Amino acid sequence: MSVSSLAAAPQAVNLLDAGSLLAAFGVLGIAAVLFAETGLLVGFFLPGDSLLFTAGLLSVPGTHGPVHLALSQVLIASVIGALLGAQTGYWIGRRGGRALLARSRARRLHEGASRAEELLDRYGHARAIVLARFVPVVRTVLNPLAGALNVPARQFTLWQIVGGTIWTVGLVLAGYGLGSSVPNVDRYLLPIVAVVVVVSLIPLAAELLRSRGRRAVEGDRS
Numbered sequence: 001m002s003v004s005s006l007a008a009a010p011q012a013v014n015l016l017d018a019g020s021l022l023a024a025f026g027v028l029g030i031a032a033v034l035f036a037e038t039g040l041l042v043g044f045f046l047p048g049d050s051l052l053f054t055a056g057l058l059s060v061p062g063t064h065g066p067v068h069l070a071l072s073q074v075l076i077a078s079v080i081g082a083l084l085g086a087q088t089g090y091w092i093g094r095r096g097g098r099a100l101l102a103r104s105r106a107r108r109l110h111e112g113a114s115r116a117e118e119l120l121d122r123y124g125h126a127r128a129i130v131l132a133r134f135v136p137v138v139r140t141v142l143n144p145l146a147g148a149l150n151v152p153a154r155q156f157t158l159w160q161i162v163g164g165t166i167w168t169v170g171l172v173l174a175g176y177g178l179g180s181s182v183p184n185v186d187r188y189l190l191p192i193v194a195v196v197v198v199v200s201l202i203p204l205a206a207e208l209l210r211s212r213g214r215r216a217v218e219g220d221r222s
Contacts, residue, residue, distance in 0.1 A: 008198070015142055018047050018054040023066035029075045030055055031081035034168070037140055038133075039085030044109050044140040052078055056175025071176060078168035082133075086143045086160040093147025112137035116145045125151050130163035139167075153160055 014020040021029045034050055036043030055078070056064065059071040115138045121126035125146070132142040146156050 011014060014047070016047055018051040019066045021047075021051060022055060022058060022069065027069060027077040028128040030074060034078060034081030035085035035088070037085065038082055038143060039088035039110060039213055041089075041144065043142060043222075044106065044112065044137050048139070049171060052171035053175040056172035056177075057179040059172075059176050060179035067187070071172075075169060078172055079165055082164040082168045083161055087157065088165055089140075089143030090147040090156055090160070091155070092149075093144030094150075095147075108137050109141060110140040113145060116142035120146070120149065120151075125155055126159045129156060129159040130166070132165040133167035172202065 033046050034048055037046040055069055055074045059074050083215045119132055132138045159203040181220045
């Protein structure tokens with residue numbers, strides 16, 4: 001069944017489905033979702049990677065998806081949402097990010113916080129801020145965590161702009177490039193988005209396995 005036929009049936013907005021979000025809110029939805037995912041701890045579950053990729057794919061002229069988007073508007077909304085969200089998250093962290101995190105009972109959120117701290121310790125502020133953009137959940141937690149750890153505001157702002165721009169523009173253009181090179185690719189939008197989601201989770205899953213392995217080795221030594 002094609003995406004266009006699925007879109008024909010009326011249905012409620014699914015916050016976890018990129019196509020549903022784009023059909024309901026268009027480019028404004030892109031900015032809002034990225035702002036929430038990168039700036040507010042409650043947005044850790046939102047589909048940033050798949051949303052950007054899908055938006056790029058649906059920007060290709062002639063694509064028959066749930067909605068057609070303008071590439072320039074998608075790029076602008078993506079960058080603005082991601083950069084403003086990260087900066088907001090940082091200032092939230094400066095004003096009590098650890099307390100907010102401690103009140104959350106979401107296991108994935110706490111795992112993301114541990115991974116974010118490891119990135120900051122292992123790679124330093126600049127590389128960690130850039131790399132975190134490409135890891136789901138971690139990109140939600142690292143920004144307030146950087147504020148809570150008093151990462152210098154100027155340094156954070158510079159590298160979150162670099163990382164946010166590369167992440168958003170890269171994924172949007174990847175979707176646009178695939179849509180431009182493969183005829184009728186919109187018919188396979190759902191499985192493509194599923195693959196994007198799985199691939200985006202690989203770094204987080206791999207690091208969790210490595211962390212558990214290191215803890216097991218340390219436990220055996222003790």
